[in-house]
Amino acid sequence: MASVPSLASTVQQRLAEGLSAALPEAGSADPLLRRSDRADFQANGILALAKQLKGNPRELATKVVESIPANDVLKEIEVSGPGFLNITVSDAAIVETLAARAADARLGVPLNEAAGTTVIDYAQPNVAKEMHVGHLRSAVIGAAMVEILEFTGETVVRRHHIGDWGTQFGMLIQYLIEHPHELDHKDEGAEVSGEEAMSNLNRLYKASRALFDADEEFKKRARARVVDLQAGDEETLALWQRFVDESKIYFYSVFE
Incomplete structure (x- = not known):
């Protein structure tokens, strides 16, 4: 099965298309999409773009929103503050993405064709010293990174570096x-x-x-x-x- 694109990448693409349509002089500007506590995503790229184009960021943001046609992914785009875009994704898009991932043995995540070798150095415990929660934390994070990298096809070398010469x-x-x-x-x-x-x-x-x-x-x-x-x-x-x-x-x- 082909890889299932993330909702973030789909939203990014729709916004980039809207930016290009509304502001062709901006070229392939980055919407600067990130997760938001006010909606599903927030795009901040229009603020920097307004400086570059010497325009009013709220007016440019409104123009971009109007250039994005109705679709089944974006439920709502609100212009907020000086020119942020608060983006809410439709329930249907979420359900369809989840269903597509659930139907695939690899959850829609492709193998990396250019996979290589990565060394993960875990907690670096100190010889002859008691361990503490910092060692546990870095070991847990390291183990999670190993699972993610191996799932993409990477060869992972696991290490606990021991070295204390003082x-x-x-x-x-x-x-x-x-x-x-x-x-x-x-x-x-x-x-x-x-x-x-x-x-x-x-x-x-x-x-x-x-x-x-x-x-x-x-x-x-x-x-x-x-x-x-x-x-x-x-x-x-x-x-x-x-x-x-x-x-x-x-x-x-x-x-x-």
């Missing part, structure tokens, strides 16, 4: 080097819940922070460890990966 990690990694058993789970191989993983990370963070604030020598070692991390030092990266893995247990529990 002082906090120098502090955590250095603490783990000096207290190697702190991140070990009591029963190796036992499944750890997201809550337990977050509890482990919180405990480590508090302990390393207390040492960082109290011990100048530890602070220097922690800052030097940040340099190692950023330089890709193997041992430091391996320990950073342990924090990532622990954090992932928690992240997945929240996202699930």
